[in-house]
Amino acid sequence: MGTLPTIRINLDSSEPAYRQIAGALRTLLVDGTFAVGYQLPPVRQLATDLGVHHNTVAQAYHILADEGWLTLRRRHGAVVIERCSPKPTPEVRSAFLRRLRELGAEAKAAGLAPDVVADTMRAVARHFVERRLARG
């Protein structure tokens, strides 16, 4: 079983904890930090680490299993499996655009200056392209 890179969730957020956990783990899956065969920590252990109910972690693992990232086996726990990237539907890009705008608006509503919103988006954009180049 690998050591889990620290993931953080915010229990005060209006975003449900299981979605925060799934989002944080998905990011590590997408960027290859979790390779095929990697065994995620048992549900109860991660739940204790994060201070949430074990059902909350189980729900996050199920989301990722439904997306094809994990296999959940009673004795072996959650293991990362080979996953083929799906063909994106047209809705994927429009939903992504909409959610980006909303996330930016939310940050601006929380007091971030438009320049900071824009710079942060550009930095993350750069990160996505650089990862691709680094992998050829």
Add this chain to the structure above:
Amino acid sequence: MGTLPTIRINLDSSEPAYRQIAGALRTLLVDGTFAVGYQLPPVRQLATDLGVHHNTVAQAYHILADEGWLTLRRRHGAVVIERCSPKPTPEVRSAFLRRLRELGAEAKAAGLAPDVVADTMRAVARHFVERRLARG
């Protein structure tokens, strides 16, 4: 009461409908489409338009009222009020950065190419800076 620009939600999304509604309305509030004094449609009307339970819309309005965007009065419904931008806490930027990365990872997991993820982020970044310039 103004005409509400069309907002769209996706009932198949794992993102709860009340959060989608709040997110869509917040975007219109942040970019000034809804000015001070604008009266949002009654809860039941918007609920019918979107095909959700009226409590779902009420929950979205309450979130926005808590954030200082709206006043909710029994006879007048939801009205946009003057709102001062809060001073952002250090957590706001780090949470924004984290959620941007997660949103990008989610789009990539759904099949979008890294270049498309990056280009979409840059386009939205430009939108935030241009709006600021347009308003001086």
